[in-house]
Amino acid sequence: MEYVVTEDSAAPGKAPTLADNSKKSGSSYGVIVKPVVNAIGVLRYLAHKGAPERAADIARHLEINPSTCFNILRTLVLEDVVDFNPLSKTYSAGLGLARLAEQLVTQGQRVQLALPLMRELAIARGITVTLWRPMGNDRIVLVSSESSPADLHIYMPLGQRLPILMGASGRLFVGQMNLSENDLHAEFARIRWARALSFEEYLDQVHLAQRHGWAVDDGYFSDGVLAIAAPVRDTTRSIAYTVSAVMIRSQHSDAEVRIKALGQSLKELGTRLESVLF
Template identity: 65%
Template sequence: MQANRIGGGVTVKPVVNTVGILRHLAQTGTPERAADLARHLAINPSTCFNILRTLVAEDVVDFNPVTKMYSAGLGLARLAAQLVTQGQRMEHAKPFMQDLAARFHVTITLWRRMGPDRIVLVSSEASPTDLRIDMATGQRLPILMGASGRLFAEQLSDKESDIREAFDQMRWMRPLSFDAYMREVGRAKRRGWATDDGHFANGILSVAAPVREASGAIGFTISAVMIRGHHDDAGVEALGEALRETGEQLSQILF
C-alpha cells in the first residue's frame, strides 16, 4: 500500500484514487469505461478496474454489462443523503445547546463516539454574554477522558480489567486513582450525568449527559464546560439534570 505524507498528514494512494473516481463520476453524471476513467484520472488501468469492481460490489457504483460502462450508483446517492440528513440533525440540535449555554452561562459541547477508543467534538456553543471557553470542533480525546468518559466507560467493556487497562494509559492533568474514577462512573450511571472536576484540565469543571441510540448505546454526549466555582453544588446539580433532559430530547433528534 502506497502512502505519501503531505502537509503533515498521510495520504493513501488507493484511497485518493477511489475518491477521485467517485468524484469524477458524480460530477460528470455520464457513464464511462474503465479504460477512459483510468486515462482521464492517470490511474493504472488494472488498479482502476479493481477499484471499480470493488465499488460495484459495495453498491456505490453501477456497472452496465452491455455497454461495459460505470456510473455513480444509487448507494452513493443514499450515502450522500445520509450525510446531509446527519448535518440537518446537527443543525436541529443547536438551539437546544444554545439555550443551555445562555441559561447556565457555560459552553455547551456535543461529543460523538468514533470507534472503540476515541470521541470527537462535533459541535460547540458558547454563552453569549459571559467568559467564553472556546473549543475547536474536530478535537479528539480518549474515550475515558473527561465527564463524557465517565459515561462511555459503562459500555466500553463488561470487564473492569479492560477499563483499567485503558485507564492506565490516560494522562490526567490532575491525577485520580482508578478506584475513585470507577466510583464516579457508578455515580454517573445512577444519576444520569457525570462530572470531571479539574482532572482533564486545570481549573475546568465539565458536566456531561448521554445521548442514546434506540438500542440504548451512547452515541453522543452533551457536555457543559465552565471555570471551577462558576456554579455551586446546587447549580451543578441543576445543570446536570438539565443536560440529562436535553440528552433525552437529542436522542429523538440525532437518531
C-alpha cells in the same frame, strides 16, 4: 473574554490545556491509507463526471494502476455506491452514494435543529454546551457548540477530537464499549490527564455516571475546567451522542449543588435532543 480548550493531536493522549484564543493551534493527522484515498478519488471523479466511464479511462485519469482501479471499482459496486453496466463495461456513481450523501445532509440538518435547545441551556446557566459523537472505536469528535453571551466563557473548536475515554463524555461512552478491565486499563494508561487520576478512581466515576445518568470531569480533562455530560441515545438505546456543559471551575460557588442541578438539566436536555436527532 473568550478561552479556547484545545488538544495537541500530534501527541496522542496529551491533556488539553486552557489557553486564550490568540494561542489556538491547528490539528494534523499524518496517517494516510492509499487505497482509501484512491477509492475516494474514484467516487469524486465519477460524481463530477456525471457520465459512465470505463475502468481503463478512470485509471488513466486518476493515475492509478489499472488492476488496482478495477479492484476498487468492483468493491465499490459490491458496496452499492457505484453502478456497473455489463453491456458497455462502464461505471457510474450509484444510487447508494446518493443515499449516503442524503443521510449526511439529513444528519447535519438535525444537528442544526438541536442548536436552539443547546443555546437555551447555555444562556440560562452561563455556560458552554457541546455535542459530541464517537468517531471509530477510540475517538470522540465535537460536532456542535453553543456558548452563553457572558463575559467569560469557553470556546471549543468544532471538529476537535479527543480520546474516547477522556472528559465527562468519555465516562459515558466507556460504559457501552464492552472492554475487559485489562483492555480498559491499557487504554486508560495511554492518556495523560491534566490532574492525577488513578484507574480505580476513573472506574468509580464511570460507575457513578451509570447510576446518575450523567457524568463529571472535574479538571482532569483540562486544568481549571469542569465538564458535565449526559447521554443522547438513538432508537436502539445506544449512546450516539453526549451533550456536555463546560465551565471554568473558579467561576462558580457551591459547586456540588450546581453539578447536581446541571447534571439533571443535561439529562433532560439529552432526552429532548433524542426526539430531534433521531
